[in-house]
Amino acid sequence: MAGHQPNPDPVPAVDAHDYLKIVLNPDGTVTRGLDFATTPAEPDPDQPSAVRTKDVPLDPTHNTWARIYVPPPSPAPDQKLPLIVYYHGGGLVLGTPSATLNHDFCSLMAAKLSAVVVSPSYRLAPEHRLPAAYDDAVEALRWVRTAEEEWLRERVDFSRCFLMGTSAGGNIAYHVGLRACAAAAADLEPLVIRGLILHHPFFGRSKRTKSEVRFFNNPTLPVNAADLLWELALPAGADRDHEYCNPTSVDRSEEWERMRAKGWRVLVSAGGGDPMIDQQRELAAELEAKGVDVVGIFGGEGDYHGVELMEPAKAELLVEKLKVRRFEGKCDYHVMEMAEPAKAKLFLEKLKDIIRAGSSARPEAWDSLSWPKTPTLIVLGELGEGAVRVAHGGGETQNSGRLQKNSLPVSLFLSLLAAKQTWPVISRTRIQFRPSMPTITSRSSSTRMARSRAASTLQLPPAEPDPDQPSALRTKDVPLDPTHNTWARIYVPPPSPAPDQKLPLIVYYHGGGFVLVTPSATLNHDFCSLMAAKLSAVVVSPSYRLAPEHRLPAAYDDAVEALRWVRTAKDEWLRERVDFSRGLILHHPFFGKSKRTESEVRFFNNPTLPVNAADLSWELALPAGADRDHEYCNPTSVDRSEEWERMRAKGWRVVVSAGGGDPMIDQQRELAAELEAKGVDVVGIFGGEGDYHGVELMEPAKAELLVEKLKEPAKVELFLEKLKGIIRAGSSTRPEVEDR
Numbered sequence: 016m017a018g019h020q021p022n023p024d025p026v027p028a029v030d031a032h033d034y035l036k037i038v039l040n041p042d043g044t045v046t047r048g049l050d051f052a053t054t055p056a057e058p059d060p061d062q063p064s065a066v067r068t069k070d071v072p073l074d075p076t077h078n079t080w081a082r083i084y085v086p087p088p089s090p091a092p093d094q095k096l097p098l099i100v101y102y103h104g105g106g107l108v109l110g111t112p113s114a115t116l117n118h119d120f121c122s123l124m125a126a127k128l129s130a131v132v133v134s135p136s137y138r139l140a141p142e143h144r145l146p147a148a149y150d151d152a153v154e155a156l157r158w159v160r161t162a163e164e165e166w167l168r169e170r171v172d173f174s175r176c177f178l179m180g181t182s183a184g185g186n187i188a189y190h191v192g193l194r195a196c197a198a199a200a201a202d203l204e205p206l207v208i209r210g211l212i213l214h215h216p217f218f219g220r221s222k223r224t225k226s227e228v229r230f231f232n233n234p235t236l237p238v239n240a241a242d243l244l245w246e247l248a249l250p251a252g253a254d255r256d257h258e259y260c261n262p263t264s265v266d267r268s269e270e271w272e273r274m275r276a277k278g279w280r281v282l283v284s285a286g287g288g289d290p291m292i293d294q295q296r297e298l299a300a301e302l303e304a305k306g307v308d309v310v311g312i313f314g315g316e317g318d319y320h321g322v323e324l325m326e327p328a329k330a331e332l333l334v335e336k337l338k339v340r341r342f343e344g345k346c347d348y349h350v351m352e353m354a355e356p357a358k359a360k361l362f363l364e365k366l367k368d369i370i371r372a373g374s375s376a377r378p379e380a381w382d383s384l385s386w387p388k389t390p391t392l393i394v395l396g397e398l399g400e401g402a403v404r405v406a407h408g409g410g411e412t413q414n415s416g417r418l419q420k421n422s423l424p425v426s427l428f429l430s431l432l433a434a435k436q437t438w439p440v441i442s443r444t445r446i447q448f449r450p451s452m453p454t455i456t457s458r459s460s461s462t463r464m465a466r467s468r469a470a471s472t473l474q475l476p477p478a479e480p481d482p483d484q485p486s487a488l489r490t491k492d493v494p495l496d497p498t499h500n501t502w503a504r505i506y507v508p509p510p511s512p513a514p515d516q517k518l519p520l521i522v523y524y525h526g527g528g529f530v531l532v533t534p535s536a537t538l539n540h541d542f543c544s545l546m547a548a549k550l551s552a553v554v555v556s557p558s559y560r561l562a563p564e565h566r567l568p569a570a571y572d573d574a575v576e577a578l579r580w581v582r583t584a585k586d587e588w589l590r591e592r593v594d595f596s597r598g599l600i601l602h603h604p605f606f607g608k609s610k611r612t613e614s615e616v617r618f619f620n621n622p623t624l625p626v627n628a629a630d631l632s633w634e635l636a637l638p639a640g641a642d643r644d645h646e647y648c649n650p651t652s653v654d655r656s657e658e659w660e661r662m663r664a665k666g667w668r669v670v671v672s673a674g675g676g677d678p679m680i681d682q683q684r685e686l687a688a689e690l691e692a693k694g695v696d697v698v699g700i701f702g703g704e705g706d707y708h709g710v711e712l713m714e715p716a717k718a719e720l721l722v723e724k725l726k727e728p729a730k731v732e733l734f735l736e737k738l739k740g741i742i743r744a745g746s747s748t749r750p751e752v753e754d755r
Contacts, residue, residue, distance in 0.1 A: 024223065024228075024231060024238070024239070025228065025231040025232060027231075027232065027237065027239045028232040028237065029232075029237055029239075029240070031237070031239045031240040031242065031243040032243065034237060034240050035049065035106075035108075035109070035240055035243065035244070036048030036049045037108070037243070037247075043141060043142070044141065044142050045108070045141060045142075045247065047108075047109060049109060051109075051110065051111065051114040051115070051116075052114065052115040052116075053111065053113040053114055053115060053118075054113060054114075054115045054118040054119070055113070056068040056069045056070045056082060056113075063087060064087045065087065066084050066085065066086055066087070066122045066125045066126050067084070067085045067087075067166075068082055068083065068084050068085075068118070068122070069082070069083055069166070070082050070083075070113075071083060071162075071164060073135060073136070073151075073154065073155055073158050074151070074154055074158075077138055077151060077154075078138075079135065079136045079137060079138070079151050079154070079155070080112075080135070080136050081112065081133050081134060081135040081136065081155060081158070082112045082113060082118070082121070082133075082134045083131065083132070083133050083134075083164070083166050083167070084121050084122055084124075084125035084131065084132040084133075084134070085125065085131050085166050085170055086125045086126050086129055086130070086131075087126075095170065095171060095172035096129055096130050096131050096170050096171060096172060097128070097129075097130045097131070097171075097172060097175035097176070097177065098130065098131050098132075098133065098159070098167075098171045098172070098173065098175065098176045098177070098206075099124060099128070099130050099131070099132045099133070099176075099177050099179050099212070100132075100133050100134075100135070100155065100156065100159065100176065100177070100178050100179065100188075101117075101121055101124070101132050101133070101134045101179045101180060101181075101184065102134070102135065102137070102152055102178075102179070102180035102181075102183075102184030102185075102187040102188055102191075103117045103134060103136075103180070103181065103183075103184050104117075104180070104181040104182030104183045104184045104185070104215075104217065104321060104324075105139075105182070105183055106182070106183050106217065106241070106244030106248070107139065107140045107145065107148055107183045107186075107217075107244060107247075107248035108139055108140050108141070108244050108247050108248060109139070110139075110183075111136060112134040112135065112136050116324040116325070117134060117181075117324070119324075119327070119330075120181070120323065120324050120330055121134050123327075123330055123331070123334060124334060124337075127331070127334045127335075127338070128334060128337060128338065131166070131167065131170050131171050133155070133159055133167075135151070135152065135155035135158075136151075137151035137152055137155075137187070138151055140247050140248035141247040141248070144247075144248060144249065144250055144251065145248055145249060145250060145259045146190075146259070148183075148187055148248075149187060149190045149191060149194070149259075152187045152188075152190075152191045153191055153194055153195075156191065156195070156203070156206065159176075159206065160173065160203060160204065160205060160206045173205040173206050173207065174205070174207040175207070175209055176206050176207060176208050176209060177208070177209055177210055177211070177212055178191055178192050178195070178208060178210075178211050178212070179211070179212035179213075179214060180212075180213070180214065180216070181214040181215055181321060181323075181324060182214075182215050182216070182217045182320065182321055183217040183244075183248075184214075184217075185213040185214050185215060185216030185217060186216050186217045186218065186259075188211055188212070188213060188216075189211060189213055189216060189262060189298075190259065192208070192211045192274070192279075192281075193267065193270045195208055196208075196270055196273040196274050196277060196279070197269075197270060197273060208277075208279065209278075209279065209280065210279045210280035210281055210282070210308075211279065211280075211281045211282070212282045212284070212337070213281065213282065213283045213284065213295075213298075214284045214323070214333075215284065215285055215286060215289060215291070215295070215320055215321050215322075216283070216285075216291070216295060216298075217241075217244075217291065218260060218261065218262055218291055218294040218295065218298070219241060219242070219245050219255040219260045219261065219291070219294070220255050220256055220260065220261040220264070220294065221254050221255045221256045221261075223238075224290075224291075224293035224294060225293055226289070226290050226291070226292045226293040227290045227291070227293070229290075230288060230289070230290040231290065233288060233289075233290060233319060233320075234319075235288075235319040235320050235321065236289075236290065236319075236320040236321075238290050241290070241291075242255070245260055261294075262294075262298050263294075263297060263298060263301055268305065271301075271302055271305040271306075271307055272305065272306075274302070274307050275305060275306040275307045275308075278308070279307065279308065280308045280309075280310060281299075281302055281307055281308065281309050281310070282309075282310045282311075282312065282337070283295055283296075283298065283299040283309065283310070283311050283312070284311075284312040284313075284333060284336075285311075285312075285313050285314070285318075286313075286314045286315075286318030286319050286320060286321075286322050287313060287314050287315045287316040287317075287318055287703050287704065287705075288314075288315075288316040288317060288318055288319045288320075289318070289319060289320040290320070291320065292313070295313075296311070296313065299311045312333070312336055312705075313705065314703050314705055315675045315702055315703005315704050315705055315706065316675075316703055317702070317703055318703060326720075328716060328717075328719050328720035328723055329716075329720065331716040331719060332714065332716035332717055332720065334716075335714060335715065335716045478490035478491045478492045478504055478505075478535075479491075487509065488506055488507070488508055488509065488544050488547055488548055489506075489507045489509075489588075490504060490505065490506050490507075490540075490544070491504070491505055491588070492504050492505075492535075493505060493584075493586060495557060495558075495573075495576065495577055495580050496573070496576055496580075499560055499573060499576075500560075501557060501558045501559060501560070501573050501576070501577070502534075502557070502558050503534065503555050503556060503557040503558065503577060503580070504534045504535060504540070504543070504555075504556045505553065505554070505555050505556075505586070505588055505589070506543050506544055506546075506547040506553065506554040506555075506556070507547065507553050507588050507592055508547045508548050508551055508552070508553075517592065517593060517594035518551055518552050518553050518592050518593060518594060519550070519551075519552045519553070519593075519594055520552065520553050520554075520555065520581070520589075520593045520594070520595060521546060521547075521550070521552050521553070521554045521555070521600070522554075522555050522556075522557070522577065522578065522581060523539075523543055523546070523554050523555070523556045524556070524557065524559070524574055525539045525556060525558075526539075526603075526605065526709060526712075527561075528605060528628075528629065528632030528633075528635075528636065529561065529562045529567065529570055529605075529632060529635070529636035530561055530562050530563070530632050530635050530636060531561070533558055534556040534557065534558050538712040538713070539556060539712070541712075541715070541718075542711065542712050542718055543556050545715075545718050545719065545722060546722060546725075549719070549722040549723075549726075550722060550725060550726065553588070553589065553592050553593050555577070555581055555589075557573070557574065557577035557580075558573075559573035559574055559577075560573055562635045562636035563635040563636070566635075566636060566637065566638055566639065567636050567637055567638060567647045568638075568647065570636075571647075581595075582595065599667065599668075599669045599670070600669075600670045600672070600725065601669065601670065601671045601672065601683075601686075602672045602711070602721075603672065603673055603674060603677060603679070603683070603708055603709050603710075603711075604671070604673075604679070604683060604686075605629070605632075605679065606648060606649065606650055606679050606682040606683065606686070607629060607630070607633050607643040607648045607649065607679070607682070608643050608644055608648065608649040608652070608682065609642050609643045609644045609649075611626075612678075612679075612681035612682060613681055614677070614678050614679065614680045614681040614682075615678045615679070615681070617678075618676060618677070618678040619678065621676060621677075621678060621707060621708075622707075623676075623707040623708050623709065623710075624677075624678065624707070624708040624709075626678050629678070629679075630643070633648055649682075650682075650686050651682075651685060651686060651689055656693065659689075659690055659693040659694075659695055660693065660694075662690070662695050663693060663694040663695045663696075666696070667695065667696065668696045668697075668698060669687075669690055669695055669696065669697050669698070670697075670698045670699075670700065670725065671683055671684075671686065671687040671697065671698070671699050671700070671701075672699075672700040672701075672711075672721060672724075673699075673700070673701050673702070673706075674701075674702045674703075674706030674707055674708060674709075674710050675701060675702050675703045675704045675705075675706055676702075676703070676704040676705060676706055676707045676708075676710075677706070677707060677708040678708070679708065680701070683701075684699070684701065687699045700721065700724050702717075
C-alpha cells in the first residue's frame with residue numbers, strides 16, 4: 016500500500032515570475048521589473064516641523080548606504096531620542112530604503128514615536144544570497160555605533176536602541192538580534208539594544224501551515240511568489256527548512272536565554288490575512304515559553320502582509336500601539352508613566368515613602384500626593400491585546416472589604432488619565448491597596464442606581480462655541496426637553512473653504528448600555544469632533560434618560576424628540592450649515608438575545624464588554640419582566656418587513672460597523688444580512704478579532720480609519736453623479752469635464 020501523500024498545493028492563481036516582474040538571467044542574476052516609487056531625502060525641508068532625512072554611505076565595497084530620519088527639534092531640542100534601526104522588506108530580492116512606502120513609514124515612526132530612525136540598505140539576492148543581507152545589516156550596526164555622523168551624535172540616546180524590520184526586514188532584524196545578543200557588551204558599546212520589533216516577519220518552511228493553505232492565492236503575497244523569493248535568497252541547494260527561513264528548525268535556546276537575561280522585549284506584529292501568520296504566532300509562542308518578554312499584535316483577516324505600509328491609517332494605529340507598549344525599556348508603573356512621566360515618578364516616590372511608613376503614615380502624607388489618595392486601581396498585569404487586569408477595593412459599596420478584579424483596555428486608562436480622571440494607577444505592585452471607587456450597585460430595593468465615579472467624572476470642560484483658533488471646530492450645548500433634563504452637544508466644522516456650503520447632518524447617540532455616560536464624555540466628544548472635522552459634517556449628539564430610572568422605551572422617546580427638535584429648532588448653527596437628509600450608521604450596535612450566539616460564547620469574558628456585563632445592562636434597561644428576546648434587544652425577533660421595505664423605498668443606506676472581537680458581532684452581521692436580503696442598501700464594515708466593542712472610541716487611529724471608510728460611499732456617489740452628467744452630455748462633453 017502506498018504511503019500517505021500530503022495534499023498538493025492549491026492551484027496557483029498567478030505565475031510567480033510574472034507577479035514579481037522577475038526575469039531570471041543565464042548568469043544567475045535577475046532583471047527586476049517592479050518599478051517602486053521613490054522619495055528623495057530632505058535634509059533641510061521647507062517646514063520647520065517636518066522630519067529631516069538624509070542619505071549616508073556605509074560600505075563602498077558593497078555599495079550600501081542608509082537613510083536617517085530625525086524628528087523636528089521641538090519641544091526639547093537637546094533631548095536625546097531612542098534609535099530604531101529599520102530594515103526594509105522586499106523578500107530579500109527587491110526594495111530599497113528610498114522606496115516611498117518605506118520612506119513614509121519611517122517618517123511616521125520618527126515623528127510619532129519621537130525617535131531617530133536609521134534605515135540601511137543591504138545586498139539583494141540572488142546576486143548576493145543569504146547571509147549577505149545579515150552581514151550588511153550587522154555592518155550597519157557597527158557603523159551606527161562608531162560613526163561621527165552629527166545627526167546621530169547630537170540626537171540619539173544609544174542606550175535605547177531597537178532593531179526593527181518589515182517582512183524580509185523583520186527576518187533580518189531577528190537574525191541580527193540573534194548575533195547581537197551573543198556578542199559581548201563591549202563589542203556593541205555605546206549601543207544598548209532593548210528589543211526587537213518584528214513587523215510581519217518573512218518566514219517559511221517546507222511543510223505548509225494551515226494559514227499558507229488558506230491564503231495561498233491571497234492578492235498581496237501569493238505563497239508561490241514567496242516560494243520563489245526563498246528559492247532566490249537561500250544558500251544554493253538549501254530548502255525552506257533552513258534556519259534562515261524557518262526560525263524554529265534549529266535549537267535557539269541559548270540565544271533566546273540571552274535575550275531573556277538582557278531584558279529584551281520582542282514585539283511580533285502580524286496580519287490575520289498573512290499566509291505567514293501561523294509561523295509568526297509560533298515564533299512568538301516559543302520565545303515566550305523560554306521566558307522572553309513577548310508582545311503580540313495580531314490583526315484580523317483583513318490585515319494582509321505588510322498592510323501598514325499600504326494603508327496610512329493602519330500605520331498610524333500600529334505606531335500608537337508601539338507607543339502603548341513603551342519600547343523604552345521596562346517600567347513597573349507603565350500605565351501611569353505613559354500619561355505623565357514626570358508626575359508619575361514624583362507620585363510613586365512619595366507613595367513608596369507612605370508604604371514604608373505603613374499604619375504610622377500621617378494623613379497629610381497622603382494629601383501631599385499630586386493625585387488624590389482615593390480611589391486607587393492596582394494594575395496587576397497585561398491581558399493580551401491592549402488590556403490590563405486591575406484590582407480595586409469596594410470602598411463604600413456593598414462589596415466593601417473584598418478585592419474585586421476587572422479587565423479594562425489600556426486605551427481606556429489613557430483616556431481616563433487624559434481627561435484628568437483622579438485615579439492613581441499603580442502597576443504590577445505588591446503593595447496593599449487603598450479603598451477604591453464606588454461601582455454599580457443594582458441589587459438595592461430602590462430603582463435608582465449609584466453609578467461609577469468613572470462614568471460621572473469622565474467629562475470634558477464645557478463646549479467651545481468660540482474657540483481661539485478660527486480653524487478649530489466649534490461646539491456648544493443646547494437644551495432639548497427641560498421636563499426630562501435632556502440636552503445636546505452640536506459640533507460644527509470650520510467654515511473654510513466654502514462658508515456657505517450646506518453640510519450633511521449626523522445625529523449621533525452615545526453608548527453606555529442605556530445605563531451610563533453622557534454626550535460630554537471625552538470618548539464621545541473626541542469621536543464626534545473627529546467625524547465633524549473629517550467628514551465635513553454637522554454632528555448633533557443628544558442626551559437621553561438613562562435606565563433603570565427610565566427604562567426603555569424612554570431613551571427611544573428622547574431620541575425621537577431630539578429629531579423633532581432638530582427639524583423644528585431655530586438654532587442658527589443648524590439653519591446656516593445643515594443639508595437635512597440621508598440614512599443610518601450603526602456603529603457597534605448594542606443587541607442581545609436569550610440564546611447565546613457563537614460569538615457571545617467565544618468572547619464571553621472579553622476584557623472590554625464581558626457578556627455578563629451586557630446582560631446586566633439589558634436587565635436594567637428593558638421593560639420590567641422582559642427578557643433579551645424583546646424587540647428592543649433582539650432586532651430580528653419580530654417581523655420588520657414593512658419598515659425595512661420603507662427604508663428601501665426611501666433609498667436609505669445603512670452602514671453597519673462592528674468589530675470581529677465584539678461578542679455581538681454575530682447579531683450585527685445577521686441584521687445586516689436580513690436588511691440586505693430585503694433590498695436595503697447595506698454597507699458592512701467588519702473588523703478583525705483585535706477590534707473589540709467600541710474600539711474606535713478608545714483608539715484614535717482606528718477612529719480615523721473608520722471615518723475614512725465612511726467617506727468612501729459618498730465618494731462613489733459623487734463620482735457616479737458626475738459620470739451621469741457626462742453620459743447625458745454625450746459627445747458634446749468637454750475634455751476638462753472628463754478630467755474632473
